Structures are given as structure tokens and as C-alpha cells.
Amino acid sequence: MTDQALKTTPLNAAHRRLGARMVGFSGYDMPVQYEGVLAEHRWTREHVGLFDVSHMGQCKITGADATAQFQRFVPGDYEILKAGKQKYTLLLNKDGGIIDDLMAGRPDHDGLFVVVNAGNKDEDFAFWNANLEGDAKLTVLDRALIAIQGPEAAELMSAHEPVLAEMGFMETARLMLFGVDAYISRSGYTGEDGYEISVPADQAERIWNTLLEDARVKPIGLGARDSLRLESGLPLHGHDIDAATTPVEGALTFALSKSRKERADFNGADIILKQLAEGPSRVRVGLQVKEGAPAREGAEIADADGNIIGKVTSGGPSPSLGKNIAMGFVPPAFAELGTELKVLVRGKPAAAEVIAMPFVAQRYYRKPKA
Amino acid sequence: MHFTKDHEWVSVDGDIATVGISKHAAEALGDVVFVEVPEVGKTFAKGDSFAVVESVKAASDVYAPVSGEVVEANDVLSTAPETVNAAPEADGWFAKIKISDASQLDGLMDQAAYDAFLATL
Numbered sequence: 064m065t066d067q068a069l070k071t072t073p074l075n076a077a078h079r080r081l082g083a084r085m086v087g088f089s090g091y092d093m094p095v096q097y098e099g100v101l102a103e104h105r106w107t108r109e110h111v112g113l114f115d116v117s118h119m120g121q122c123k124i125t126g127a128d129a130t131a132q133f134q135r136f137v138p139g140d141y142e143i144l145k146a147g148k149q150k151y152t153l154l155l156n157k158d159g160g161i162i163d164d165l166m167a168g169r170p171d172h173d174g175l176f177v178v179v180n181a182g183n184k185d186e187d188f189a190f191w192n193a194n195l196e197g198d199a200k201l202t203v204l205d206r207a208l209i210a211i212q213g214p215e216a217a218e219l220m221s222a223h224e225p226v227l228a229e230m231g232f233m234e235t236a237r238l239m240l241f242g243v244d245a246y247i248s249r250s251g252y253t254g255e256d257g258y259e260i261s262v263p264a265d266q267a268e269r270i271w272n273t274l275l276e277d278a279r280v281k282p283i284g285l286g287a288r289d290s291l292r293l294e295s296g297l298p299l300h301g302h303d304i305d306a307a308t309t310p311v312e313g314a315l316t317f318a319l320s321k322s323r324k325e326r327a328d329f330n331g332a333d334i335i336l337k338q339l340a341e342g343p344s345r346v347r348v349g350l351q352v353k354e355g356a357p358a359r360e361g362a363e364i365a366d367a368d369g370n371i372i373g374k375v376t377s378g379g380p381s382p383s384l385g386k387n388i389a390m391g392f393v394p395p396a397f398a399e400l401g402t403e404l405k406v407l408v409r410g411k412p413a414a415a416e417v418i419a420m421p422f423v424a425q426r427y428y429r430k431p432k433a
Numbered sequence: 434m435h436f437t438k439d440h441e442w443v444s445v446d447g448d449i450a451t452v453g454i455s456k457h458a459a460e461a462l463g464d465v466v467f468v469e470v471p472e473v474g475k476t477f478a479k480g481d482s483f484a485v486v487e488s489v490k491a492a493s494d495v496y497a498p499v500s501g502e503v504v505e506a507n508d509v510l511s512t513a514p515e516t517v518n519a520a521p522e523a524d525g526w527f528a529k530i531k532i533s534d535a536s537q538l539d540g541l542m543d544q545a546a547y548d549a550f551l552a553t554l
Contacts, residue, residue, distance in 0.1 A: 100489040101464040356467045380466040
């Protein structure tokens with residue numbers, strides 16, 4: 064793909080002024096790094112990282128039938144989702160495979176606000192346009208999306224809008240922020256506390272620059288976004304999970320609401336419930352590679368006797384832990400914590416062990432129960 | 434110092450070529466987190482992958498700029514891979530190769546030619 068074919072986000076000029084190294088990602092010209100992946104990774108863990116995630120898809124699903132129609136294809140219970148809350152869920156095909164993973168919430172009283180992966184958004188939107196029935200209506204939003212992530216994010220953001228300190232993890236709101244109509248959620252893809260704000264495209268650069276004026280804030284590229292999410296055990300669609308992977312195989316059963324399992328009324332429910340009862344043939348696990356090079360996507364996983372049992376789907380060095388970590392799929396018999404395995408890196412076996420995910424503890428802000 | 438189009442550098446002393454990756458290559462890779470240097474005694478043909486350098490994001494092959502036998506490897510890189518970023522064209526060398534065909538050096542670029550080549554990228 065040539066650079067001319069790449070789309071740009073409303074912050075493209077800002078990235079270039081900051082000296083970012085730009086790469087093509089999901090059809091967009093995006094910053095992979097500014098000062099360097101390791102420094103950006105560590106900065107986000109210690110202070111505040113600012114991420115342009117405007118390449119992601121944003122939409123609303125509205126109408127009296129919106130919730131019921133949206134629910135047909137996801138395993139979460141949105142009937143009971145209150146205004147001001149959002150939930151992580153999975154868009155499923157008829158075989159229970161994950162078409163995409165997404166956030167859907169109720170920032171206002173007008174349907175669901177949904178954020179989907181950049182690489183899948185055209186497919187997702189086409190899916191909903193083809194499958195939503197009744198008066199449920201999809202409206203694609205052409206807005207910028209900025210993530211503000213790190214242990215100092217709440218202090219930073221509540222200075223702009225005090226109510227943001229009161230939000231808990233996975234709460235969402237629509238409010239005036241930086242003088243614009245914004246959707247905000249307390250969530251992210253780094254394992255840190257933080258927010259994602261959706262703002263009008265033509266105001267994005269002003270807001271980005273305002274946030275960068277604070278010495279606690281640095282811009283962070285897609286390189287560190289990937290190493291941060293890997294440490295947090297968060298799967299990347301198209302790599303760790305895909306349309307041929309079910310939520311049970313993907314170790315995402317927390318996204319299956321109890322009420323929906325009882326009703327078995329979502330796409331692929333028969334297959335997913337069968338896997339829940341009988342166990343899947345493979346499951347996503349966390350690995351520590353204990354010697355040699357990092358194991359990357361595609362590296363084979365072998366048992367202690369050298370029999371190939373699975374594949375790595377994401378892997379690399381963990382800047383926070385100083386060791387090599389990976390995610391991959393193995394049969395459940397090899398998924399127990401502490402199981403000694405091998406990963407084949409450039410054909411050479413290296414010792415690996417199944418360890419718990421998240422690799423680095425998540426530090427979300429959960430409100431004390433009232 | 435001489436360079437290849439794959440961004441390796443070669444510094445020749447008698448029949449020994451010290452080999453590394455250029456400053457340009459190190460900057461393009463970003464933070465180097467792992468280096469696999471070749472074993473002493475192994476022989477490589479020009480163009481063979483003889484080492485691997487890994488950034489946070491990806492692994493990249495390093496190709497032998499000349500044919501020959503590895504007589505010394507820079508073991509510092511196994512414990513301090515960041516040396517490749519700090520001093521790519523000095524302390525961050527990868528290996529020393531006993532050159533088997535000196536005529537291969539003729540095909541390499543000198544600094545001025547390499548700088549001109551970089552300007553075309």
C-alpha cells in the first residue's frame with residue numbers, strides 16, 4: 064500500500080510536528096513511536112500517555128429496537144446496562160467466532176455508543192447494516208478518539224472537569240469537555256487507569272495540544288500501545304482472537320452474561336455453551352519465555368517432549384517486567400499455571416512456562432461500593 | 434568503514450572484517466531488546482542471515498556482508514543489547530569474520546556513497 068492510499072486521522076499533522084515515525088496500520092497513516100517504544104511504555108506506566116486512536120470505528124445504534132437487535136449478535140446483557148455504564152463485548156458470527164471485540168455503552172439516553180477496532184470497522188458496520196432489524200439504526204460517527212492513560216490521568220483530567228474524578232472504571236458520560244460535546248469513558252487498552260474521549264474531528268488538534276501542555280503528558284505511539292496491552296493480557300483482534308476463535312477458546316468467558324447463557328439467545332450460543340460444558344479443544348494462555356529471544360506471533364508451542372501443541376499469537380519483551388512474555392493457544396491439558404512448555408523461536412526450542420494473565424497488574428479505578 | 438544496501442557496516446583490518454549494523458539501521462529499528470550473534474567457528478556466505486536483532490516490535494535478520502568464518506562474536510550484546518542503539522558503529526559491533534573472498538569488498542559502499550544511498554530512501 065502506498066502512502067497516498069492511507070487514510071489520516073484529524074491528528075495527522077500534530078503527529079508529524081511531534082516528529083513521530085509514521086507507519087501504515089489498518090489503512091491509516093499512524094504514529095508507531097515518538098521518542099521510542101520503551102520510553103513511551105514506561106512513561107505511560109508512571110505518568111500519562113496520550114494516544115490518538117481516531118482510526119478506531121465509532122458509531123451509535125439507536126431506535127426503540129436498538130438494544131434487542133444489538134444483543135442478538137453479542138453475549139452481553141445490554142437490557143440491564145444502565146445509563147452511564149459501558150461493557151466490553153464480542154460481535155459473534157453464527158459459529159460463535161469473534162468478528163470483533165468492542166466497547167458498547169450508554170453515555171447518554173440515545174441508544175448505544177459503540178467503539179470497534181480500526182481493521183474491522185467496515186466489516187462491523189456492514190454487518191450491522193445487513194442484520195439490524197426493526198427500527199434499530201446504525202449511525203457512523205466521524206469523530207476523533209483520544210486515550211489518556213496512566214496513574215496520573217485522573218488528576219490531570221479532573222482539573223479540566225471535576226466530575227471525571229467521580230467516574231469509575233467502565234463508566235461513561237456525554238458532557239461538555241474542553242468546550243465541546245464529548246463522549247467520555249473511564250477505560251482503555253493499557254491496563255492503567257484512564258479515559259477515552261470522543262470529540263469532534265475539527266477540535267481534536269486543539270484538545271490534543273492542550274493536553275500535551277501538561278508536563279505529565281507525553282504522546283505515545285502504536286508500538287507502546289501494543290506492548291502495554293500485551294502486558295495487561297488484553298487480546299488483539301486479528302492476532303489473538305478472530306472469527307475462527309470463540310470466547311471460550313479466547314479465555315473471554317467473562318464477557319458471557321449469565322442471563323444470556325441461560326437464554327442461549329445470541330449468535331453461536333449453541334457452540335459456545337457446548338464448549339463451556341465440555342471444554343474447548345484449545346485455549347488462550349499467558350506464557351513466560353524463560354530463555355533466549357522473545358517468541359513472536361506464529362512461533363510454535365511444544366510440550367516438554369517436543370510435540371507441537373499450539374502457536375504463539377502475540378509476544379515480545381515486557382518492558383515493565385524485564386522478561387519475555389507471550390500469549391498463545393494450547394489444549395486445556397497444557398493450560399494449567401506452571402506447566403512447562405517450549406516455544407520454537409527460529410526453529411530453536413526455548414523453555415517457557417504457563418503463567419497468569421494479566422502479566423502486569425491492571426490498575427483500573429473501581430469505585431467503592433456505595 | 435564500508436556499507437551494504439541492507440545497512441550492515443564492515444570495517445576491515447587485514448583479513449578480518451568487523452561487522453555491525455549502521456546508525457541508520459539502529460535508529461530505524463528503535464529500542465533493541467535482543468541480539469543473537471553468530472557462533473564462533475561458523476561459516477557464512479555473503480548474503481546469508483548470520484545474526485538477528487530484535488526491537489520491541491519485531492525481529493530482523495542481519496546479513497553477512499562478506500563470506501567467511503566467524504572468529505569472534507560480541508557477547509556484550511547478549512546482556513546489553515541496547516549497546517546497538519548507543520554505539521551502532523562502534524561498541525555495538527556484532528561479529529568479526531575472517532574474509533574468504535576479499536573481492537567481495539569491492540561491491541560495498543564507502544561512507545559518501547552510503548549517505549547518498551540513504552538520501553534516496
